[in-house]
Structure formats: C-alpha cells, structure tokens
Amino acid sequence: MISSNSIPKLLIVLFLLFSKQLCAQSAYVLNSHSIVVDSSGINNSFFQTTSIYNPARDGKRLLINTGVNMGMSLVKFGVLWVCPESFSEWNKDGLREKGWCQSWKDNVKAGPVKDCDCFFMNGIMHPWGGAVYYMSARGSGFTWWESFIYSGILSTFMWEYGIEAFMEVPSWQDLIVTPVAGSALGECFYLLKGKIVENDKRVLNSRVLGVTSLILMDPVNEITDALGYKTKHKVEVQSSLVPLPAFDARARTVMGLQVQLRF
Numbered sequence: 001m002i003s004s005n006s007i008p009k010l011l012i013v014l015f016l017l018f019s020k021q022l023c024a025q026s027a028y029v030l031n032s033h034s035i036v037v038d039s040s041g042i043n044n045s046f047f048q049t050t051s052i053y054n055p056a057r058d059g060k061r062l063l064i065n066t067g068v069n070m071g072m073s074l075v076k077f078g079v080l081w082v083c084p085e086s087f088s089e090w091n092k093d094g095l096r097e098k099g100w101c102q103s104w105k106d107n108v109k110a111g112p113v114k115d116c117d118c119f120f121m122n123g124i125m126h127p128w129g130g131a132v133y134y135m136s137a138r139g140s141g142f143t144w145w146e147s148f149i150y151s152g153i154l155s156t157f158m159w160e161y162g163i164e165a166f167m168e169v170p171s172w173q174d175l176i177v178t179p180v181a182g183s184a185l186g187e188c189f190y191l192l193k194g195k196i197v198e199n200d201k202r203v204l205n206s207r208v209l210g211v212t213s214l215i216l217m218d219p220v221n222e223i224t225d226a227l228g229y230k231t232k233h234k235v236e237v238q239s240s241l242v243p244l245p246a247f248d249a250r251a252r253t254v255m256g257l258q259v260q261l262r263f
Contacts, residue, residue, distance in 0.1 A: 053197040056232040057141035062150075064229055065136040068220045069154060072132075077163050089117060090167040104166045111170035112160075122173050130155055130182015131189055132220060138190045139221035139231065147186065152179035189217040 080088045095103045115122070133154045137147035155178040160170040196203060196210050203209040215222050225231060 053194040054234045055139055055141040056234045058232050059140075061224065061229060061232070062137055062140040062142065064224050064227075065140060065220045066154075068223050069133065069136055070158065072220070073159060073163050080167075087118075088167075092167075095167060100166055107165045107167075107169045108161060111165075112172045112175055113169050115168070115171035115173060117171075117173075122177065126155075126174050126178045127181040127185050129159070130178040130180075131186035132182075132218070133179075134183045134186030135189055135193075135218040136220045138186060139193075139218055141232070141234070144183070144187055148179065148183040151183050151186065155179050155182070193217055 080090065081092075085092065098106065130151050133151035134147045136154075137150040138144065142150070156175060160174050160178075164170070193214060196213060199210070201207060201210040201214065203213050221231065
C-alpha cells in the first residue's frame with residue numbers, strides 16, 4: 001500500500017524517467033536528420049522541390065549589373081558607329097554639323113516616332129536587349145515584375161532617351177517592344193538557364209554549347225560572375241517524414257522529420 005506522502009515522490013520519479021526517455025528519443029531522431037546549415041535564411045515547407053539555380057535578392061549585384069549594362073551599351077554604340085549607315089541608319093554628318101548636345105536635344109524633343117529600322121533591329125535585337133536587361137535583375141533575385149520595370153527603365157532612359165538619342169529620334173516600337181517582348185523572352189531565358197545549370201551547364205551533353213547558351217541568354221550576369229562576384233542563392237529546404245529504426249524489436253515504428261537545407 002502506497003502512502004499519501006509517497007505519491008509526490010513517485011510522481012517525481014516517473015517524471016524524471018519519462019523526461020530521460022523523451023530526451024533520448026529526441027536525440028536519436030535528431031541524429032537521423034540530414035542537415036546542412038545555410039547563412040542566407042530559411043524557407044521551410046514539406047516536400048518542397050529544390051532547384052540548383054535559385055538566386056537570392058542582391059541589390060549590390062544589381063548595381064554592378066547596371067554598370068555592366070552601361071558598359072555594354074557604350075560598346076554597342078561604338079559598334080553601330082563604325083557600321084555602314086545603311087545598316088545603322090544613323091546620320092553621322094548631321095551629328096557633326098549640330099554637335100552632340102544639340103543633336104540629343106533635337107531628337108528628344110522630336111520623339112517618340114515610328115521608325116523604319118529593319119526587322120533584325122526591331123524584331124530581334126531590341127527584344128534580345130530587353131531580355132538581357134530583364135535577366136540582369138532576375139538573376140539578382142528580383143521578381144518577374146520588378147525585372148520588367150528594370151528592363152523598361154534601362155531601355156527607355158539609358159538607351160532610347162539616353163545613348164541612342166544622340167543619333168536618332170526615340171521610337172514607339174523600341175519603347176514598347178524592348179521591355180515587353182524582352183521581358184517575356186527574358187523569363188524564358190531564366191527558366192532555360194535553370195535547366196542548363198542543373199544539367200552541369202551542358203546542352204546536348206556539350207559543355208561548350210551550354211556555356212555559350214548561358215552567355216547568349218544572360219551575358220551581364222555571366223560577366224559579373226567572371227569578374228569575381230558570384231551568384232548568391234536562397235536557402236532551399238526539403239522536408240519529409242521518414243520511418244526511423246525502432247529502439248528494440250518490440251517497439252513501434254517511429255516517424256521522424258528529415259530536413260535538408262541547400263544553398
């Protein structure tokens with residue numbers, strides 16, 4: 001017969017035994033996890049599909065990409081300057097007569113207008129240029145709509161009303177087609193780049209084709225990476241419930257939470 005004075009002591013003993021067993025089981029479950037710690041943050045969800053190419057939001061990288069875009073635009077201007085006027089349709093003699101500043105002011109005041117550039121320029125180069133701008137932001141971890149706005153800002157103010165306005169009047173086609181068609185093409189580039197990166201940067205089992213495709217689709221981020229500023233990735237979490245080995249043959253199967261973090 002257990003006396004009333006012994007009940008509190010018995011309860012304490014039972015509590016300690018239960019706590020010991022619980023701690024042992026928790027430690028066992030913890031040891032069965034596969035955990036890789038990341039430094040950028042956690043986005044936890046059950047059975048989440050992970051991706052190797054998942055750039056983190058990085059304002060510094062976007063600033064560097066903007067500088068690379070400006071440099072590439074100046075190079076583009078130089079290439080068009082040395083091209084025949086039949087291809088660029090730039091009136092170089094008019095620029096020499098007016099001067100750079102006056103030519104820019106006149107062209108800005110006169111625009112925007114409908115231009116008559118060839119299909120290669122309006123239908124291929126401008127959408128590709130918009131996609132390059134878009135990928136500059138998308139590859140820096142920004143959303144699709146933020147990347148669309150970024151593409152519109154650069155195509156409008158850096159090129160149409162900026163560098164190109166020294167040579168010709170801004171056009172409606174370029175103001176609309178470059179960011180709109182370019183962003184749609186850029187999102188396709190973003191998805192394709194993820195597939196290529198997951199495939200060890202190979203296309204048709206060729207590393208040369210893979211790297212060439214990445215450069216054509218996303219030259220700005222590839223240049224930024226080559227300069228030493230590597231892409232930062234979000235934390236990717238994959239969680240699942242898995243059966244754990246029993247403590248002994250008579251125990252029931254224990255379900256444990258397996259968590260894997262990748263970055």
